[in-house]
Amino acid sequence: MSLLAVEGLTKHFTARGGVVRAVDGLDFTVRAGQTLGLVGESGCGKTTTGRMLVRLLEPTGGRIVFEDRDITHLGRRAMRPLRQDLQIIFQDPYATLNPRHTVGRIVAMPLTVNGTRPPGGVKKRVQELLELVGLNPEHYNRYPHEFSGGQRQRVGIARALALRPKLIVADEPVSALDVSIQAQVINLLRQLQRDLGLAFVFIAHDLAVVRHFCQRVAVMYLGRIVEIGERDEIYERPRHPYTRALLSAIPDVAKLGQSEGRIRLTGDVPTPMNPPSGCRFRTRCWKAQDICATEEPPLTAGVACHFPEPEGAP
Amino acid sequence: MSLSPEVLEPVPVADAAPAPKGVVGRSPGQLAWMRLRRDRTAMISGCTLLFLMLVALAAPLIEVLYGVGPHDEFKHLLTRRGSIPLGYAGGVSADHWFGIEPGTGRDIFIRMVYGLRTSIFIALASAIVTAGLGVTAGILAGYLGGWVDTVISWITDFALALPFLIFALAVMRPVELRFYGPREEVPTWFRVAVLIAIFAAFGWTSTARLVRGQVISLREREFIEAARASGAGLGHILFRQLLPNLWAPILVSFSLAVPAYVTGEAALSFLGIGIVDPTPDFGAMIFRSIAYLQTDPAYVFFPGITIFALVLAFNLFGDALRDALDPKSSR
Numbered sequence: 260m261s262l263l264a265v266e267g268l269t270k271h272f273t274a275r276g277g278v279v280r281a282v283d284g285l286d287f288t289v290r291a292g293q294t295l296g297l298v299g300e301s302g303c304g305k306t307t308t309g310r311m312l313v314r315l316l317e318p319t320g321g322r323i324v325f326e327d328r329d330i331t332h333l334g335r336r337a338m339r340p341l342r343q344d345l346q347i348i349f350q351d352p353y354a355t356l357n358p359r360h361t362v363g364r365i366v367a368m369p370l371t372v373n374g375t376r377p378p379g380g381v382k383k384r385v386q387e388l389l390e391l392v393g394l395n396p397e398h399y400n401r402y403p404h405e406f407s408g409g410q411r412q413r414v415g416i417a418r419a420l421a422l423r424p425k426l427i428v429a430d431e432p433v434s435a436l437d438v439s440i441q442a443q444v445i446n447l448l449r450q451l452q453r454d455l456g457l458a459f460v461f462i463a464h465d466l467a468v469v470r471h472f473c474q475r476v477a478v479m480y481l482g483r484i485v486e487i488g489e490r491d492e493i494y495e496r497p498r499h500p501y502t503r504a505l506l507s508a509i510p511d512v513a514k515l516g517q518s519e520g521r522i523r524l525t526g527d528v529p530t531p532m533n534p535p536s537g538c539r540f541r542t543r544c545w546k547a548q549d550i551c552a553t554e555e556p557p558l559t560a561g562v563a564c565h566f567p568e569p570e571g572a573p
Numbered sequence: 574m575s576l577s578p579e580v581l582e583p584v585p586v587a588d589a590a591p592a593p594k595g596v597v598g599r600s601p602g603q604l605a606w607m608r609l610r611r612d613r614t615a616m617i618s619g620c621t622l623l624f625l626m627l628v629a630l631a632a633p634l635i636e637v638l639y640g641v642g643p644h645d646e647f648k649h650l651l652t653r654r655g656s657i658p659l660g661y662a663g664g665v666s667a668d669h670w671f672g673i674e675p676g677t678g679r680d681i682f683i684r685m686v687y688g689l690r691t692s693i694f695i696a697l698a699s700a701i702v703t704a705g706l707g708v709t710a711g712i713l714a715g716y717l718g719g720w721v722d723t724v725i726s727w728i729t730d731f732a733l734a735l736p737f738l739i740f741a742l743a744v745m746r747p748v749e750l751r752f753y754g755p756r757e758e759v760p761t762w763f764r765v766a767v768l769i770a771i772f773a774a775f776g777w778t779s780t781a782r783l784v785r786g787q788v789i790s791l792r793e794r795e796f797i798e799a800a801r802a803s804g805a806g807l808g809h810i811l812f813r814q815l816l817p818n819l820w821a822p823i824l825v826s827f828s829l830a831v832p833a834y835v836t837g838e839a840a841l842s843f844l845g846i847g848i849v850d851p852t853p854d855f856g857a858m859i860f861r862s863i864a865y866l867q868t869d870p871a872y873v874f875f876p877g878i879t880i881f882a883l884v885l886a887f888n889l890f891g892d893a894l895r896d897a898l899d900p901k902s903s904r
Contacts, residue, residue, distance in 0.1 A: 280599070281876070312824050314802075335804070338804065342803055342804035345801070349795040351795055353797045355796055358601060358817070359601060359602075360817065372800065372804055372805040372806070372809050402600055402601065412822075418803075422803070
């Protein structure tokens with residue numbers, strides 16, 4: 260049974276001059292305790308998807324099913340018990356904490372707004388959480404400006420954990436941090452995931468981070484999933500041309516100076532206001548044929564391409 | 574920005590340095606207070622304000638100690654013919670520190686003490702009502718957006734386009750006539766209430782604009798989204814998350830609004846539509862003193878200097894407050 264199932268999830272924004280199809284029909288599932296990585300270039304709809312999963316944005320279409328309950332259009336009151344199971348970690352450690360609240364108050368906020376009274380009191384629970392994320396519980400009364408970026412991100416993680424969620428949407432949780440701090444935060448998330456049995460939807464553009472953290476990976480392009488599968492499948496045997504291009508762009512010290520094997524995509528990402536007909540990737544794809552312009556390839560066997568690499572090929 | 578798995582392997586260590594027990598952080602408010610304490614202008618103007626406010630509050634006590642009331646008349650100290658105070662500088666003496674009023678023979682010092690009371694009360698009350706209305710309207714317009722924002726912004730623009738003085742002149746008398754007959758005495762409290770209402774009706778718009786802009790920039794911040802994702806209601810987001818971040822601009826606009834209302838009230842009273850004689854008031858006093866400008870120049874001097882000091886102190890304090898709350902702002 261899947262913890263979270265998404266079917267045909269769509270989000271269109273009306274903007275000046277037309278409709279932006281930020282997310283255009285996503286299907287995926289996340290099992291309890293599993294980590295799904297959502298990767299893609301900027302503007303491909305990753306963040307919008309994450310925001311919809313925790314219902315910060317109202318989906319235009321499709322369904323979000325959480326523990327066999329359709330939560331797509333639940334009101335705030337009906338959503339409340341589910342909020343405890345679904346939390347989010349944000350990207351910017353400087354905007355994620357209210358500068359006028361103490362760290363203790365920030366971490367206690369989810370408990371306060373839901374009227375939760377943990378055994379032993381709110382303060383004790385908050386200090387436990389701070390300890391859990393590797394912060395000094397004595398820093399309870401400190402303000403965010405006294406912390407470094409990595410420490411702030413830990414506070415944000417503690418806040419997300421306060422209600423003991425089952426699934427956490429992590430929206431690029433480490434991309435604003437220094438590389439050395441990234442490793443610490445990723446390791447912390449991984450440890451929490453193992454210890455608490457959390458499921459993650461991990462949004463990132465850094466393929467190396469995703470490879471390290473996620474069991475399954477979904478690659479997005481222009482509001483759609485082009486390839487989804489087990490981590491090793493995706494990284495070792497990518498089948499969609501876009502995935503191959505993305506993976507070939509990961510710098511590899513061993514092959515420094517060599518340009519062979521690197522796939523260079525030409526052109527820019529088309530605007531989501533007016534996506535190409537048929538396959539959205541066809542304008543930059545070296546394999547594109549006539550059928551790609553007329554027929555949109557369905558996501559079958561984990562890949563949405565008319566001419567995928569054969570399964571099992573390196 | 575990319576990581577190889579090897580780098581990631583070590584088990585996480587706390588990146589928080591061990592801190593002494595019971596450590597308490599300094600809030601942004603405390604930091605601002607420390608900066609304010611170090612600012613000499615702020616301290617001098619703040620003390621001046623504190624002193625003037627204490628004088629205004631303690632007016633009845635001062636009256637007892639001073640031994641003269643605001644309505645006591647000392648006609649025997651005036652010249653018979655021109656009703657000009659005897660002695661130097663408008664009759665300054667040990668009994669009448671700032672002299673006495675020409676014409677009526679009332680003591681200027683005690684009238685100023687009471688006038689200070691009227692001025693500061695009206696200005697503070699107007700500023701508080703203004704801030705309350707403005708913050709509520711601004712925070713709602715900024716956070717809710719949509720048609721609420723459109724309506725509130727439209728009203729704001731409309732109110733900003735109305736000329737204040739002409740509106741006040743046109744409204745004051747009809748409002749009085751609506752409640753009191755043409756020959757009836759209009760009680761002072763009613764005039765004060767109408768003044769505050771007029772100030773509030775015009776003043777809230779600028780605060781509302783300021784707050785709206787701030788809220789719009791804060792609305793999309795992730796800590797607001799975090800609160801929403803935790804199931805926080807509108808009240809929690811507006812008053813627990815947003816409002817603490819708005820205190821700085823609210824305080825600054827409040828402290829700059831008060832002196833504007835002091836002068837505004839004095840101006841209306843000077844024009845005869847605010848507080849009128851015999852109620853002690855700076856505007857009314859300066860209005861009376863104009864007639865004696867040549868014969869008794871000391872009369873205009875004392876209330877003029879005091880209102881100048883009051884307004885200057887408020888403005889300097891407001892500026893210092895802004896610098897203290899926002900140290901990054903360029904001067």
